[in-house]
Amino acid sequence: MDKTKKRITIKDIAQKCGVTANTVSRVMRNDSGISEATVMKVRKTAEEMGYIRNNLAATMRSGNSRLISIIVDDIQNPHYATLINKMDNRLKKEGYDTMILCTYTSPTESLDMAKLSISHCVDGILYFPDSNAANIADLLKKNHVPVILIDRSINGVEADVVRADDYQGGCLAARHLLSKGHRKFIYIGGPEDNGAQPLRQSGYTDTLIQAGIDPSDINVVKAITAYPIFDPETLSESANHTGIFVFNDELAYGIMNTLQSAGYKVPEEVSVIGFDYIRGALPYLLPLTSLGCRLEGLMAEKAVSLLLRRIKEPSSAFVSEILPVILHEPESTVGTVP
Numbered sequence: 001m002d003k004t005k006k007r008i009t010i011k012d013i014a015q016k017c018g019v020t021a022n023t024v025s026r027v028m029r030n031d032s033g034i035s036e037a038t039v040m041k042v043r044k045t046a047e048e049m050g051y052i053r054n055n056l057a058a059t060m061r062s063g064n065s066r067l068i069s070i071i072v073d074d075i076q077n078p079h080y081a082t083l084i085n086k087m088d089n090r091l092k093k094e095g096y097d098t099m100i101l102c103t104y105t106s107p108t109e110s111l112d113m114a115k116l117s118i119s120h121c122v123d124g125i126l127y128f129p130d131s132n133a134a135n136i137a138d139l140l141k142k143n144h145v146p147v148i149l150i151d152r153s154i155n156g157v158e159a160d161v162v163r164a165d166d167y168q169g170g171c172l173a174a175r176h177l178l179s180k181g182h183r184k185f186i187y188i189g190g191p192e193d194n195g196a197q198p199l200r201q202s203g204y205t206d207t208l209i210q211a212g213i214d215p216s217d218i219n220v221v222k223a224i225t226a227y228p229i230f231d232p233e234t235l236s237e238s239a240n241h242t243g244i245f246v247f248n249d250e251l252a253y254g255i256m257n258t259l260q261s262a263g264y265k266v267p268e269e270v271s272v273i274g275f276d277y278i279r280g281a282l283p284y285l286l287p288l289t290s291l292g293c294r295l296e297g298l299m300a301e302k303a304v305s306l307l308l309r310r311i312k313e314p315s316s317a318f319v320s321e322i323l324p325v326i327l328h329e330p331e332s333t334v335g336t337v338p
Helices: 010-017 021-028 036-049 055-062 078-093 107-119 134-142 166-179 196-210 233-237 249-261 298-312
Strands: 067-072 097-102 124-127 147-150 160-164 185-188 218-221 243-246 271-275 289-293 320-323 325-328
Touching (some): 078 097, 078 249, 107 124, 134 147, 160 289, 166 196, 166 289
Parallel strands (some): 067 097, 147 160
Antiparallel strands (some): 289 325
């Protein structure tokens, strides 16, 4: 490949068509003031020459990139993948392209991805914060980049937020297991720096204690890594702990498999509840009792709508959308055996 060759430019097309560079530029902008014959000639020539629009140059001229970055810490989680897919579809309908950046639960990576977004002059960011990264929010604020926090907030940061009612979800999980007759419980937590983690845990344990359950009958298993491997010996050490609430569905499915491999029957012997209701988007998954928004994709729609609003009205008041959750599919929870 001859490295001295440069990409095709508007000037190259203009020279071949015998028109001005301004005329070609107007054709590419769909200017209605150009004759149909000239439009056809320019577009045909551009296609034949392999012309690709220089978005960076266009951004420098207009100040708008029509590009949105989505920063996510765990792209493998079906919950996030589903939300990103729906956000991308909505943004395309609004005339925006998306750039998906993965941080892999690393605060350093998150900062790097924020800087990369700024360097690409994105019009806005949809951000799944993996930690209480106030420094990242501060950097985006200094660069006047509209940002929406999704699925969790950042302590001390004033920003638009869309998330599920995590505390309510914990309460509903506890009430459901109590209604099934369970009296000994386990909560399996998520990452400690995830803003949703303490809310789901406290909603669950608060409701159980208020119902008269002794704290000694509530076993809280903390996450050592982002998605810890559940040790079935935890149940053996906590005899008759039959009601399990898990931080999210991805982990809950792993726990169900681990329990069944260890000889436990789910839900006949142990009931399991997750959070996110990913089976709503992936119906081929095994049934799992789960907390999630009533309408699939609601969080994605709300997040994009808030971002578009923030782009158009940068001085508008910040909004915190806390979406109520409901219990879906009680197939992995049953009543206890008397």
